[in-house]
Amino acid sequence: MIPAAVGYHRATSLEDALEALAEPDAKALAGGQSLIPVLKLRIARPSLLVDLGGLELRSIERDGDELRIGALATWKDLTSSLELDSSGLAGLADCASSIGDLQVRNRGTIGGSLAHADPASDMPAMLLALGARVETRSPDGERSLSVSELLVGPFTTALGERELITAVVLPVPPPGSGSGYASVEHPASGFPLAGAGALGRPDGTKAVAITGVGARPQLVPESGSLDDVEVYGDRFAPESYRRHLAGVVAARALEIAQVRSEGRR
Amino acid sequence: MSESLIGVARPRIDAPDKVTGATRYAADGYVHGLLHARLVLSTEAHARIRGVEKDAALQLDGVVAVLTAADLPVVKSGTDRAAEPLARDEVVFAGQPVALVVAESEAAAEDGVEAVVVDYEPLPAVVDLEAAMTPGAPPARLSAEEAGGDLESIHAGVDKGEDDAEEEQLSANVLDSVTRGSGDVAAALEASDAVVSGTFRTPWTYQAYIEPQVSTAWLEPNGTLVVSTSTQGSFVTQNELFRAFGLDFDKIRVIAEPLGGAFGGKFALVEPLAAGAALALRRPVRVALTRTEDFQATNPASAQITELRIGGRKDGTLTGIEARMLVDRGSNAGWGVEGITSLLVAGPYRWEAFDLRGYGIQTNRFTFGAYRAPGAPTAAFALESLVDELAEELGVDPLELRLKNALVEGDTAVSGNPVPTFGAVEVLERIREHPLWARRDSLPEGEGLGLAAGYWPGGNEPAAAVCRVDSDGILTVITSAADMSGVNSGFQVIAAEAFGMPPDRVRVVTTDTASGPYAGASGGSKVTYTVGAAVLKAAEAAREKLLAAASQELEIAPDDLEVVEGVVRAKGAPDRSITVAELSRKALRFGGRYEPIEGHGGSAQTRGAPSVAAHLSHVRVDRETGEVELLRHVIAQDVGRALNPALVEGQMRGGATQGIGWALFEELAHDEDGRLLTGSFLDYAIPVAERVPPIDTLIVEVPAPDGPFGAKGIGEAPVVAAPAAVVNAVAAATGVRMRRLPMTPPRVWAALTGTEEPS
Secondary structure, eight states: OOOOOOEEEEOSSHHHHHHHTTSTTEEEESSOTTHHHHHHTTSOOOSEEEEOTTSSOOOEEEETTEEEEETTOBHHHHHHOGGGOSTTTHHHHHHHHTSSOHHHHHHOBHHHHHHHTOTTOSHHHHHHHHTOEEEEEETTEEEEEEHHHHEEETTEESOOTTOEEEEEEEEOOOTTOEEEEEEEEOTTTOOEEEEEEEEEOTTSOEEEEEESSSSSOEEOOTTOOOTTSOOOOOSSSOHHHHHHHHHHHHHHHHHHHHHHHTTOO | OOOOSTTOOOOOTTHHHHHHTOOOOTTTOOOTTOEEEEEEEOSOSSEEEEEEEOHHHHTSTTEEEEEOGGGSOOOOOSSSTTTOSSOOSEEOSTTOEEEEEEESSHHHHHHHHHHOEEEEEEOOOOOOHHHHTSTTOOOSOSSOOOOOOTTGGGSOSOOOOEEOOSOOOOOTTEEEEEEEEESOHHHHHHTOSEEEEEEEEEOBBOOOOSSOOEEEEEEOTTSOEEEEEOOSBHHHHHHHHHHHHOOOGGGEEEEEOOOSOOTTOOSSSSHHHHHHHHHHHTSOEEEEOOHHHHHHHSOOBOOEEEEEEEEEOTTSOEEEEEEEEEEEEETOOSOOSHHHHHHHTTTTBOOSEEEEEEEEEEOSSOBOOOOSSTTHHHHHHHHHHHHHHHHHHHTOOHHHHHHHHBOOTTSBOTTSSBOOSOOHHHHHHHHHHSHHHHTTTSOOTTEEEEEEEEEEOOOOOOEEEEEEEOTTSOEEEEEOBOOOTTHHHHHHHHHHHHHTOOGGGEEEEEOOTTTOOOOOOSOTTOIIIIIHHHHHHHHHHHHHHHHHHHHHHHTOOGGGEEEETTEEEETTEEEEEEEHHHHHHHHSSTTOOSOOSEEEEEEOOOSOOOEEEEEEEEEEEOTTTOOEEEEEEEEEEEOSSOSSHHHHHHHHHHHHHHHHIIIIIOOBOBOTTSOBSOOSTTTSOOOOGGGOOOEEEEEEOOOOTTSGGGOOOOSSHHHHTHHHHHHHHHHHHHSOOOOBSSOOHHHHHHHHHTOOOOO
16 A cells, blocks of 8 residues: 655646646646545556646636636535535535545545546536536647546546646526435445436426446436436446436436425525 | 442543554554565465566565565464465465565565566366355365364354264365254244244455554564564464464563454464564564455455244244354364354254254355354344244244243253353343334334344453552553453453552553463453453452551451552551552562562353343335435343443444444455455445444343453454344335345345345
């Protein structure tokens, strides 16, 4: 449980970070809640860690009709942000509070988690349902990708070698909307065996996304049918159970969203 | 007279150091010139070792040596872990230590481990327990040798039963079979009003102590091997090292450092590695397992399969019991729990006829080791499930059925021995009085209550202790018993009460094999009952010395003196007195006239002091997801006498919690090639605090006649029937009987929906 020898650079600016990442096999370090364990197990063996911890990318702000979440905002920041204190955004705080334990939530960041692209990560389902995008910076400039464009597969993203997520941006749901997150967790890891984020708008339209069951988070088609959702089984939770569970958590997340949009809570 | 000190709740004496970080554990000791060892673990469950390529590792900075079996000066033959700390030419489980990389730092040792290449010739892996015992099954070990069963007697003072005399076609993987029988079971079941049966499965289960296994060994200039280690027993470890390395006995000194948890798993497992490396390299070596290594390379509890059938009559009498219990020993050829588990499966009940069989089977999974009440939780899971089913079939109240058949003193147990003082009736009656029991038929939909009872026979081993008053007037209790589960705090109150001293003027010291009075390993629920009895006698002997000195000093006959709170005074004339401190100063000085106030005491308990516990578990089951939520748990346990109720309740809570782990969470699973799939706390679930409900602890006191102040060993009984209570609660909530532990959400859901249960 001791990492292999690795270099360390604490970035002083985004530009500095991108420059440091030019070194072959360099790896960006945000909150370290995913990267440090795999370093300790020597599953990852980067040459250099570029620590982003000193960068000013942590604010959570309302910007017109959008909510901008800095890539280095922690789960704790999300659970305590007043910007999320509305029925339409409450699902974000639900979801953040279901991640890991308090120590993990104090350190883990939304950008780091998305870049790690664990297929069982909670937040992508909530972000998909809310229609979020990520903004990135690389030496080639800035770009914006949807969450489904970003998350290509297990532990695989569309990010370039020297491309960093700088923010998560999502449209603020119209007043009278409600959002919610529901999951059933693996009893050891706490990762969802199935998790669902849901958004219900006052016009009756809704969006639901599922995580934890397949290679990447998936939006449920408008019909609500889960038949086409890709579901993997494993020793602990077979495919039939996970598929069933996807339906259960989707219904529960929608119920929470519904209750919130009707102002019942 | 002052109030009795017995039965008063007070903090553990080791607590301040532990919570402030002042305790020095085995991994903390500073040793000059220390080398660090890391293990190369087998990636194969069963293979021949063709060769170990060391060169690349040896070229790394800081790597001092790469040791294989041939490099360790082991003289013992056999295949147990002390005789074979590193695999010789055949690996028999994935995770078995194959080589040690020894380096100047832990990081360098870890680098070295990555660079070692082991060339394996794979052999068929024996992973399935039932297939392993079938005639014609491939052997789990080719190089089978008779191994010593030295650790066998540690865990319980029960006989093993008789070797099976009947001819049964079994493979060579069946290392042992045990049969106990009495009466005609077939006839008894035939004449029953109801017969229920089932096959019950429990997995390999990890002890999950907080502190992974760790041991440091070095040689003194005179050649003495010193081992500072996290162990349950210093003398048992000294014996193991003596047999392993053939040194002079007095050239081995074992120091049992404060334990960071053990639960049965810390018996001479890493000491032979550290000692072997220190002897080979003539330098101090520490083996401190990482959690990953600890999961793979240590000795968890056996997987078991139990086929059980019981019968009863409408009047609520239990008739016959028939059990066939398969115990997975993994690579452990020395001992297994087939004897104790097939004894305990009869539970705390009377039977008219019984036929109980246990089989110890070798496979290519782990090395079996002890875990809190070895073989008992799995036995109680099977029996208590069926007792509930039988009660339903017979139309009898499940608590009344248990009460009617509960063993009482003077009955004959299935062991053939008379039942000593036994609290089964008392604990069941306490549960019956609990308000939760009255609610069992009026719970909301989806909730259920489950009852179960179980016992642990306790263990015996001769032990000795010393009590001495030092110059500061404080009574020091000296034993060699590893301070597990707070036994030192029990010694404190025993000595204080027997001597006449306030508890805060009694200190307890655990000493090492070079100087300490004898004590067996801490385990088997025997320390308080045996070492505690020795402490009592030692304190009484010291008190005699005290009274002799005081008698001369005060010119009063000893019989007319009493000792109250550290003061010796004349009965009826309390101002004629002298303090213990003053007397000790008069004794412990040049030209003093009194013998040191010091006593030695020993015990050799022969009668058993079983502890029985009954549990009531309240659950809610989510029928949509299969999740089981524990709402409340109640445990009533006969503890003999609660020397310190705070500690007793801690044991009851801890046992119940580990039982909840058996019921809902814990499973070491392998793939079909015998590789561990759940080798970290990301995969292996334990009952973390947020999943443990409020636990009501009901202390029942049926004094043990030979125990110190009536106390007995209580550490193991509380885990025994806890899983069964949760299983019965799930059945009450859902109508579904779970036959496999743990009851994970996917398994419960499969059972609820009648779909195929995940294996």
